[in-house]
Amino acid sequence: MAKTEPAIEISAELLARLHRIHRQVTDLQGQVDRGPRRIAAGETLVQKARQAVTDAADAIKRSKLLADQKQLQLREREQRVHSLQGKLNEASGNREYELLKEQIAADVQASSVLSDEILELLERLDQLEIDRQTRLRELDERQIEQQRLAELVHGEVMAARDELVRAEAQREEAELLIPAAGKSEYLRLVAARGEDAFASVEGDSCSGCSQMLTTQLVSRMILSQMIRCPNCNAFLYRRNPN
Template sequence: MAVTAELLRELHRMHQQLADLRERLERGPRQIRARELNVEKFNEQLSDAQTTMQKTKMAADQKQLDLQTGENKIVDLGAKLNTSSSNKEFHALQEQIAASKMANSVLEDEILESFDKVELLKQAVAKAQHEANAGKAELEKSREKVAAEAVLMKADMTRLEGELAEAEKGLTGDFREDYNRVIRSKGADGMSLADGRICTGCGQQMTLNMHNDLLLSKPIFCKACGRMLYIGEE
């Protein structure tokens, strides 16, 4: 019994659907991994922002301690100034007090600048935290969606595989062997529609004899790409 073009069309359709389902099934874990990488990136950014803010706060705290030490030094120098026993000592203490006041003034400016930086860094941390939380939420949604879709796709694949096995029973003899060989080698790309004398898989033209054999339902393969050819619906 000759294998009909209708059967080959149906077989190719099912192989294409199965290939599409497999590709979609494999795409799910890749999508999840991409979101996991995003979450890792957001967490790193959050950690960096927190570390930078903490270091800036610690530096500001240290400057405040240095300022307090400087102010205490000025008090001590003032006490010594009041009890100085010579003009030389008096002028030396005045110079030290002036230098300490200048250093404290610089520290005060730096402390105010540090406070401004800390406020900006708090905003950066809040933003990074928001992005990290949003990334985690998207990851969980993606996992749930992929898992739900996988259940449906596996069910469709099981159904199609059953229908394919049933349809393949219509293949006979050498035709079945040729079909199995090309499907094992190329999968869904192992078959192609012939548009007139043109293989739609690669665009190459078949010979007239090949086209005639195809019309007689003989197994014909494109000489250029090796696909099993079948004719379309009239």
């Protein structure tokens, strides 16, 4: 046999109002908390765009270095061809002459390959520069976008903070109407569950957990007694009390 406690009277209107205010507080607090995360997410995108510009510049640097190296090699080859050609006239025999000819042919061939490679690299450098310009534009756009986002979020957070102050004041005002006997129970449950400390009754069921309620419990609720759902523990109230 459950021990009989004196019934605490509380109006459905007050519980509905408290429920609404707590929902509002949760929602506004969420908006305030999400603000910095939204800005940080945008900042990550700016960082990525900035990294893409750095990567594009690095690719240009690497290709330029490679082109310079190959140009140096090409000049060395050409000089060697030149000096080998000079030696042709001084060749002491057919065999030496043929060997020089072969060497010159090999060097000319190698020079031609180098020239092609250098040309390819220069074309690639043009493309890389176009790419870098694109990345720079993207970074610019991203930064402007981030500036806009930061201003927007800042404004929204400020507005949510103001509304939060108003909602907290409404909550305090409404809490003054809670009967003293039920106050500590209310504070305990609200501290633990926030807006889920309340549930309206739809038909004969708790809207918080869908539990069917006994007729006895529903009658007590109709008599404006402070009751809680036997399943989910929420304070129960009629949605449309007369």
